[in-house]
Amino acid sequence: MNSVVVYCGSNPGNKPVYKEVAHKLGKQLAARNTKVIYGGGNLGLMGTIADGVLENGGAVTGIIPNFLAKLEVAHKTLSEIHFVDTMHERKAKMVSLSDGVIALPGGYGTLDELFEILAWSQLRIFHGPVGLLNVNGFYDHLLIHLDKMVEEGFLRPENRDLLLIADTADQLLEKMEAFLANREENKTLDTSLYLTDPPK
Template sequence: MKSICVYCGANFNGDPLLRTAIEHLAQAFVDQNIRLIYGGGSVGVMGIIADEVLKRGGEVTGVIPQFLFDMEVGHTAVTELIITENMHERKQKMADLADGFIILPGGFGTLEEFFEVLTWLQLGLHEKAIGVLNVGGYYDHLFAQMDVMVQHRLLKEKNRALVIDSDDPLVLLEKMKIFQSAPDDVWFRDKT
């Protein structure tokens, strides 16, 4: 994987555990020569991940719609900033540029982006790994809901297994690489 799209929010709650996880993820990107693709913002978790990758000498591509750029939330110090006409074009461009996806803690927008690329994977529209960095158990309840969906037979177990998760950025990246090399194997999904 040469580039990974990170979905995250424009807010940051000050959680030192999340801050440390972002720093470790940024370092892993730089160490593994992975370009960060993200939403182009300068605020919240988006701004932090971009700044941390840049500070370590990594490459960052931001993709932001014109209306958000006009609100002065665009990060103008990134390696490359792509301005799109709208949100749909932004999401498509981010997905096209990425070899995989990582979801950090975030709000509605983060979940919407996550479920969109997850649905695309389920439908066979791409074969890119999707990893959830479950910092401090942030997504535990979401995973539990997915398990309920399987129990009620409204979600197939093989599709539930498409969600790769870990609370450790290095472990998450390793699981994603395994998925990329053998996407039909789901044995690696566990709670580590």
């Protein structure tokens, strides 16, 4: 992957492991020369992932709405930052710059972004890998609910499988690279990553 969107919390969580894993992921992505695209903030896991990349010589692009930038939560030392007017613009811009998506622990915003990109994947609007880093079992209950959705007939098994899950960054990145390699080999799939105009 040349670039990846990272969705994560603007809070750090109440256990050190969350920041530790976020920083390590940033370091690993920098080592792979994978640019990180994220929400542009300097707080919580958002700031930690950016710092992990930058401290190890990697590149980070932030996308932040103007109203948040005015609250002085924008990261000051990013490789590149884009200011947009709305949250919808932010999400579309982030995805348009990326080859894949990784979700770390977070709150409502992280879940909103994760499920939107899964819906886009299901609709074949987005064709990159979507990975979930299940740090400290944070998403265990959510994954149980996804299985319940399949069991009750609201989610097809093949769409459930669109979400790649791992407990460590190494495992997740390996799964995502394998997904991309398989996509390139399978010529029946659309090789474009996304449509020109994502849904509003």
